[in-house]
Amino acid sequence: MVRGLLCPLRSLTSGTPPIILCTMQIVHYPHPSLRWKSQPIQSISGSLRRVVREMFELMYEAKGIGLAANQVALPFRFFIINVSGDSDLSDQEHVFINPEISNQSGLVEGEEGCLSVPQLYGQVKRFETITVEAYDLDGQGFAMDLDELPARVVQHETDHLDGVMFFDRMTDTDLQALQPQVDEFVTVFRHDQSTGTTASDAELTEQLKNLERDGLGG
């Protein structure tokens, strides 16, 4: 399998809903999915539950505390968090499907990183407190009033669903200092595409469009 190329949805037998048969992976900038405006989830399926479980595993392996669907090349509006980063603390696992942020107030600067640009960190201003409304994996709507780290993570992950990277929100001066590292990610990604290790932007974009059209299946 070509790295960065998500396997197509396939039916095991004709008539059964399509399922994702291939292993997911966290994609790096500038994979086109990281600039995708994701589509709302229409229904909670078994496929979505399996994808979410696998995303938690990938997130823990990578020592992250949040992961958006775009980061595993899925163009759908959901993300997961566990701000403890500890897989043993599963009570801190939360899934946010079709999230909407409201009641933003205050501004606070803090350091952020991202599993799609490993080892790159920068200062980002975020709202200090927010309300987030979303659906969980049972299809139940919920609302949370958040501050501190959970508020920051939810804003960072919601940005992913709109194709926004944390460094887009840095000051020009801070970004200038970081730009060589951002450029290095681009260089590596383009190199992998030139050697065929990673699929071309056209192929990756085609896959995202197919997924949007077909959904996650049953």
Ligand SMILES: [Zn+2]
């Ligand atoms: Zn991120």
